[in-house]
Amino acid sequence: MEHSLIQHSIIILITLTSLGVVFGLILAFANKKMAIEVNPLIHIVEDVLPKGQCGACGYAGCMAYAEAVVINPDVPPNLCTPGKDVVAKLVGELTGKVAAAVEPRIAQVKCAGTHAKAAKASEYDGVQDCVAANLLFGGFKSCKYGCLGFGTCVKACPFGAMTMSEDGLPIIDPDKCTGCAKCETACPKKVISMMPIGAHVRVNCNSHDKGAVAKKACSAACIGCTLCVKQCPHGAITMENNLAVVDAKVCMEKCDNPACLGKCPTKAIKPAVLGVVPGSEGNVA
Amino acid sequence: MEYFTLFMGAAIVNNFVLARFLGLCIFFGVSKSLSASVGMGMAVASILTVSSALAWLVYNFVLIPYDIMFLKIVVIVLLMAGCVQFLEIAIKRYAPALYEMWGIYLLLIATNCIILGVPLINATANYGFLKSIVNAFGSGVGFALAIILMASLREKLQYADVPKTLQGLGISFILAGMLALSFLGFSGMIPL
Numbered sequence: 001m002e003h004s005l006i007q008h009s010i011i012i013l014i015t016l017t018s019l020g021v022v023f024g025l026i027l028a029f030a031n032k033k034m035a036i037e038v039n040p041l042i043h044i045v046e047d048v049l050p051k052g053q054c055g056a057c058g059y060a061g062c063m064a065y066a067e068a069v070v071i072n073p074d075v076p077p078n079l080c081t082p083g084k085d086v087v088a089k090l091v092g093e094l095t096g097k098v099a100a101a102v103e104p105r106i107a108q109v110k111c112a113g114t115h116a117k118a119a120k121a122s123e124y125d126g127v128q129d130c131v132a133a134n135l136l137f138g139g140f141k142s143c144k145y146g147c148l149g150f151g152t153c154v155k156a157c158p159f160g161a162m163t164m165s166e167d168g169l170p171i172i173d174p175d176k177c178t179g180c181a182k183c184e185t186a187c188p189k190k191v192i193s194m195m196p197i198g199a200h201v202r203v204n205c206n207s208h209d210k211g212a213v214a215k216k217a218c219s220a221a222c223i224g225c226t227l228c229v230k231q232c233p234h235g236a237i238t239m240e241n242n243l244a245v246v247d248a249k250v251c252m253e254k255c256d257n258p259a260c261l262g263k264c265p266t267k268a269i270k271p272a273v274l275g276v277v278p279g280s281e282g283n284v285a
Numbered sequence: 286m287e288y289f290t291l292f293m294g295a296a297i298v299n300n301f302v303l304a305r306f307l308g309l310c311i312f313f314g315v316s317k318s319l320s321a322s323v324g325m326g327m328a329v330a331s332i333l334t335v336s337s338a339l340a341w342l343v344y345n346f347v348l349i350p351y352d353i354m355f356l357k358i359v360v361i362v363l364l365m366a367g368c369v370q371f372l373e374i375a376i377k378r379y380a381p382a383l384y385e386m387w388g389i390y391l392l393l394i395a396t397n398c399i400i401l402g403v404p405l406i407n408a409t410a411n412y413g414f415l416k417s418i419v420n421a422f423g424s425g426v427g428f429a430l431a432i433i434l435m436a437s438l439r440e441k442l443q444y445a446d447v448p449k450t451l452q453g454l455g456i457s458f459i460l461a462g463m464l465a466l467s468f469l470g471f472s473g474m475i476p477l
Contacts, residue, residue, distance in 0.1 A: 015347055019343070034375055
């Protein structure tokens, strides 16, 4: 049959629309008729969660956690780290479970190796990504534990709490950081780790190299001299493999005067003050 | 007799998975477990039959008379997407254990090449209505046969000493290739 263009177009329009409508109606009818009982509490709980789909709770997204916490009596209501106490309490009320206090955490970058301070071992001219750079002999820095500065962590943050500074270190916004630990997983050097909010000091170095080697690689390195260990009266600092490690809980509970800060020869130990405007020395990162 | 030849042709001689290499995604994805494969085989067979029938009807009573055959792919995609979605709703209600076993693969078959290919071939091949249904059902049975064979083999593979590099999909592909080779023996018996 010969049809003009207009006739053809109208026929096509009518055919496809009516097919779509017919199938739409069949499916809508089937959906109603064959619907299964889904516990409505699951949707209410899911509404309360922050919906960043970060997986910090250990489940595949917020809906999966909502299902688990409603259906399974053993799942605690305080697993949502970004939600903090507010969400934990709400979820606890909704599901009738008791919520233990969520320990609020924040990410810290354990590296002070800016472009000025850290020595470069080679010129890197490849894919501008930390994982890629790490594949080539552990990166272009002399210190094989340090931050490479290409921002893989910044891209991984689902809450937009990170930016890359000019010096090559990521800066964390303490107001936006929810402690979900996505940046920690993304970092190939494991330079970022989660720190409980309220700790007094933190060690701004990730290097396990011996003193002389570490100092040569970066002027802000922890050289493992153990001066801080000896200085702390509460035993909150220990030396693990040439790197000082602060036990944040002991430090928070017992310390009223951080004497360790004054003793560090390289200033690798820094005060963990939140809310300070990022500068080169005092930033949270 | 003609119908029997058609059925055997679609199911074994020109098996859609092993001779025509369609539907491999479902084939490799679901064949890890025999029980899931049996269910998936049945689901694919039923979807193919239903959507082929619908596709034939729409093609011959709507597309050809109004001279819009060029829309066949779009229309068949619409039909099969509707069928698969309907099947998902029905299975979720009547066989939730099967639904859990299939997981994501049920939605994958909604846009799989075999689910598009069989209705398309049937609609455009100038068969009568009954012949095209037999053809579609034969293809479905052939798919079910192939996936059940594969699943049984893969379950046996768990006890075999597979080299580390080939574990998982590697050895499955090799195995599927061998299966296809064996089905090659049927070729030419019933021409397309």
